[in-house]
Amino acid sequence: MEYREAAGRRPAPAAAVELAAGREDEGWYGDVATTTTTAPGRREPPPLTHDDNRGFLQMLREKKERLGVEAPKVEVRFERLTVEADVRVGRRAVPTLLNCAVNAAQELATSVHMCVTRKRPMRIINEVSGVIRPSRMILLLGAPGSGKTTFLKALAGKLDSSLKFKGKVFYNGEEMSSSTPQYLRAYVSQYDLHHAEMTVRETIDFSSKMLGTNNEFEMLGEAIRRKKGVINKVDQDLDSFIKATTFGEGRNLTTNYIIKILGLSECADTLVGDELRRGISGGQKKRATIGEMLVGLARCFFMDDISTGLDSSTTFEIMKFLQQMAHLMDLTMVISLLQPPPETLELFDDIILLCEGQIVYHGPRENATDFFETMGFKCPSRKNVADFLQEVTSKMDQKQYWASDQNKYQYHSIEKFAEAFRLSYLPQLEEKLCSSDNTGKNKEVKVNASRQISRWNIFKACFSREVLLLKRNSPVHIFKTIQITIMALVISTPFLRTKMSHKSVLDANKYMGALFMAVVIVNFNGMTEIAMTIKRLPTFYKQRELLALPGWALLCSVFLISIPISLVETGLWTGLTYYVIGYAPSPIRFIQHFLVLFAMHQMSMGLYRFLAAIGRTQVMANMLGTAALIAIYILGGFVISKDDLQPWLRWGYWTSPFTYAQNAIALNEFHDKRWATEFYYADANTIGEAILKIRGLLTEWHWYWICVAPHKHQVNIKTTKANFEYHSQMVGNGNPSNAQVILPFRPLSLVFDHINYFVDMPKEMTKNGVTEKKLQLLQDVSGAFRPGVLTALMGITGAGKTTLLDVLAGRKTGGYIEGTIKIAGYPKKQETFSRISGYCEQSDIHSPNLTVYESLKFSAWLRLPSNVKPHQRDMFINEVMSLVELTDLKNAMVGIPGATGLSAEQRKRLTIAVELVASPSIIFMDEPTTGLDARAAAIVMRTVRKTVDTGRTVVCTIHQPSIEIFESFDELLLMKRGGQLIYSGSLGPLSSNMIKYFELMPLWWRWVYWADPAAWTVYGLMFSQLGDRTEQILVPGVGEQTVREFLEGYLGLQDRYFELVTCLHLAIIGLFAFLFFLAIKHLNFQRR
Structure with missing residues (x-):
């Protein structure tokens, strides 16, 4: 085994012993055992040095050897790896409106094999081969656009589905897609996507819960359980740490270990933050991104540009810790860096140089410059090797490194470097691959494949995080609660001190309007989910891809969290409006009313989350949300009755959630005994049934429960007609002009009274279950x-x-017309009317x-x-x-x-x-x-x-x-x-x-008009611009009036208040200027 610099170095520093021994009063373990909030007065532990970490990892390694535990090693091999993308070239690639429309049509035609795609394949990775061995740290170099990110994602199995993947990637001799568990390989993205409301410790701890306790400590714990007798014979300095890791506190311990080696101890309990919330710095976010993946079970790490935003010193510190982990824990690491300093470069064992999708060099770090010297290029003595490797392949910078005096310089293309590498170094690499023995390693990988996190633990982690985010976002929910409270008070005030007999359709209509507003406001209250979901989607997509966070866990957690939110908001609305407006006083009706609004609120929140997930951007999601809001309102049966919908739109009525809420809440109200007054209308016998039929709503009570939990059900809805009367106001506007005409005519008036127009019920509506034989298009229309x-x-x-014009003009050739039409007081006769x-x-x-x-x-x-x-x-x-x-x-x-x-x-x-x-x-x-x-x-x-x-x-x-x-x-x-x-x-x-x-503003709300600065502005402008207020002007339909009389009679503006209004207007300007001064002086929303 290769121990590198740690091999053979047994004495561990005191800090490393403290780290493992569990001294809660002064050592590292005491810090590990604490919660996320540092206790007041508690002394911060000293930072973890490289020697401390190396000693700790060395002790872990030796203890594993004594217990007979060997960590699985994973060797990654890739053969003729090619990644392609189909792209458009030229002007068609520019995202103009025309191009988007044409491209979309072409994509649709291509999908149904009507035409051949005009996209051209572009190779991002071009037939590369190589091997990445365990216990070694590999540096991936390449200019931006060379394919580094795609290469790392291809090795980690995280490629986008739109890319074409060719070739093979093996993990310990078996293809990546066949047996290697996903959690054994980790890809660290170059983008720092985190929840701004969580602290660094909470972010990394959640990742550890999703990925599992650190593999090293868990294996030791299992070994201790299997060999109870051995534990008394080994050193005791790590026992407390191992026991805690295995029996309850492991995730917290390993989380704190990762926080220490990444230098995040000072900001561990600080919110991550974002543009609008103060949090940690960009470099700290980058380290938190690395820590998210280091806490898991992964044995292979593919890290993409992890030095972005970090200074050279911090980059070196982190790379040093990662080197020790790779060497002493037998990890496989491939790390991409943009501009590694020389001291950081020295920490790597191998280098992969990627240029334009081709591997120019893949081998030991020490031999990299030797390869290019054989090609005639030499690195200057004071030149950073990493910079030399990236510049020597550039056409603009290559000539300055030409060192051959015998041959004249000629540009060496990327293909020439890659071909030289394949001919010289690749055969040696393939020989190593063929001689490598993967026996036993596959078994280790397969054994670890059974190590999966239970669904219950995944759900607990997600639910705990949602509770935490709910607390951190409490201002949003408090604002929503205040908003719906104010709206409830505003809606209910017009009903204060009103007496309605509940014995007429007009009274029922007022209650129907109030019920409609209740459903509208509760539904609209859920639109805030769009912004909150859009904000969280990027983080979720990252965690779904990298942490294997399942969608069902997030869905169930969000749903359970939303239940108390809906209970509070709909409970406030129902409690403030139900008895003030004067709905049915029965407690059962109250509960059923609340149940409908609760279900509607849950539906709206789920709907807008769904639309946010489809839109993915704030603009697109808002557009979809607004369109959905309008659609469910229009097709919900109140704005447009179901009977008035076109047959081809009837499906929209039954798919609109508003339909079920409106029907259920109306059934609950109008089935009360207060609305049982006899009233015969169509098939209705009571006022309650009549208003439901007039509105085209359902009348059977069982529909209440169907609407609360909608499912497939058939019912016949009858076409109805309204029973409202309107009287025309015959107000004159002067005598007709006496202009002379060549062919004189007789001025005639046209009066129509109670006009109703019916047509035969369309066959499509009859097939859908409508039993009425006639469809009414005009309902009791009167005028002159x-x-x-x-x-x-x-x-x-x-x-x-x-339709009304056609009926009055006698142009309707079908249908049934009811009512009277008179011309100059005589019944209309179509034979003479057309003349x-x-x-x-x-x-x-x-x-x-x-x-x-x-x-x-x-x-x-x-x-x-x-x-x-x-x-x-x-x-x-x-x-x-x-x-x-x-x-x-x-x-x-x-x-x-x-x-x-x-x-x-x-x-x-x-x-x-x-x-x-x-x-x-x-x-x-x-x-x-x-x-x-x-x-x-x-x-x-x-x-x-x-x-x-x-x-x-x-x-x-x-x-x-x-x-x-x-x-x-x-x-x-x-x-x-x-x-x-x-x-x-x-x-x-x-x-x-x-x-x-149409002016229906109650008197007690008139103060809003006078509190509006715009009202004072209009007042001042009217009087200041109209000149002499005593001047006579001609008012149409009235005659001559003075300007003062006109403004007071028709706009309610009185001349004697002009000076006061002018002063108030100037005062308002000064007031807002003063408020602006206070705001910029004392409020600071900038986050640093």
Whole structure:
């Protein structure tokens, strides 16, 4: 056996004896036995020197020999090892938006064998061979990009699955993938990924729990148990340490041993920290990364650039300790360093020089310069050998080392160096490999393969760490608790001192809205899991790969930890809102209400953790989380009833977690006896059943338990219709314009009352279990359109705007219409209505081969009465073109949309003109501004306004209007999903009537307005910019008012407070400046 410098050196220093003897009052063992928190007044033990460590390891080795215990040695051999990656080259490799789309489509086509991939293989490691022997420390040198990291991962079996691996790697003669346990080889990453909330000691101790107690000490413990008689004959100086290692405190002992040799004693109980949390330095983090893997059972270590961030002295200290461990514990170590100083280089036994994926040299350190001298290159006397080895293969630096006087210098390529190495040194290496005897070593590896950590111990370690992280992240959870408490108080205050009879559908609707908000807020509260999970994912992926941390252990631990969090947060919400809002007072109902919210909170936390794991980045996870939040709300059955969903979207209703929570919490409330008042609606007999059916929710009680724990279940949901009444407000806006027209028309009003529209139930919905024969699209819609009044019909997509227009215009050829429609007080007759009405489609369909004038003339020929004379028709067409501002385009070709002819805005005006030449009294316009920019939309709306000023009745459906376009309308009909009307009436000046209608802020919350600096700013700006407050201005629909009257009447701003507001505004500026000064003076969030 090779003992190196420790061989034959029996006397151990006193510190080493103290280290092993277990003197808790003054020695190293006393420090090992302590907890993670240093006791007050306790004396720090002296640092562990190289001599102490060598003496301790030497004593361990001799004791193993006396007990007949031999540590397993692992020899790593690799033959024709090749690693390739498929990459794109040229411009296609640049991650532009176009390239990403094209590459994704190509990947999809390649996966289904529709085309051949255009990626080119790039070799990272090119057919390298060699052997790494135990009890030796190998230095891996190479420039950045030479393939060092890939080479180390290939030897450790940690390669990415996207890389192509060729060749063979043997551990003691057997292929790596066949029998070698993963925990016998360890890869130390160059990236320092740790939990910022844990201390150094806690980080390394968790790693020891996942990897197992240090193999050396465990073997000694087992040997002692097998040979009870021998223990009394051996030296007693290590017995206490071995017993503690074997019978209860081993992980703490070995953790402290690793902390000492890595020089981490002074920061062992300091948090690791990150960018926002003060912690240890970068060099200490690097040492903690090394310590994570040294505490395990591994016999082979592959360390990647572990000197990054360390100074030369610290690098030498750590390398010296690792050298002693490799030599005296028979470990196999391959260490990659970037710029090793000469004294550190001397600690290594062998060198592997890797250049462009090829091994240029692999052999003893002493022979490295000799190999290059045979090639004609010599290292200067004062040159660092490591620097020489990396520069001699560089094309830029190679010439300065040319030492042959006989031959002229010629550039030696990497391939030439590699070929020379294969011809000269590789045969000797292969001879050693063939003569090496691996018998017995395989057996040792296989015996140690049974040494696995139990699942229970893995779970305990993960659960303990999650509890620790919960404590360290307690401010986050305290903030969430305060947040949900405030939200509960805000939501419940509108219900204070209110009395509802619980005998009407309107009262039930208010409770339904409160239940919806409860589910929404509880679900939204779980979104914080996205940020917390994203922050922890890199560390988990590292531990999953290097520490064999199973996903199930983390999942179970996080789930158990989240249970008390959900209990507290949902308990606070339920306790603060349930009886204040006035839900069913039964204790059983209270518990069932709480159970639904608890399950919803657990679901939301799990959902957002899942989305974070998919997204992996904060931006992508937030995008997925927001999309999921919107999807489960929309498809959950409240925002859009299940009956209103398209058949192809019905699956979304049953997959949305919101569906089950909303149904369960509504069933719990409306099945209470308070809602048992008789109310006959469809199949419902009580108010509670009626509101459930109106909302399209489930009515059977057994669905409560199905929704709390959802599983596959079939039920028939019937199509329902609402029973709400709305009355139109007939507020005038002045007389119609008396503009003269060539063809006079009679101004007509249109009144519709209780309009319901049904269609036959689609076959797809019938197949899904819906028993209703009809599907309702409009529900009890009432309103009026008047001459000279421009009415906007608004609502979200699917609210029924176009359907209502088609029903009123008589354009529906199918379905069933209920209700009354009257024209000027008389029942509508479709035979005559088509003569007095016009309908502008959303799509502008015209003949491309006609001019503007020809298009209008053709329409006039077809639609005007036969008694209209030709010259009157022509004059009327010119009048209409002037009205819609198309006179200059009279002879322009209509053309093809998007290619030739008129622009989109001009086509829209032509569509309006085509209807106007029929001289209608009522005009319906479907989305006249859709697809237009702001300027074009303004031109079209100016045309519409001119049409209204002629005294015609005009109604427009419109999407996303600007404030200018919106306030050009006189009245508004607002619809929601399901064909229900929620507002009908005059907008008023600056939309004041509508704003007052929707203004629901309780009086006791008005203080928020006055506490907002923006409110004071607006106040000051309004009065300071409007000049003379006594000046008369014209207010639309009201007449002349002074500026002071206008501001006070419509904005609530009083002139007499202007001086006070000005002072307060200046004071607010000074206040925030002073707060900023205090913050930068006393608060410091920088972490060093």
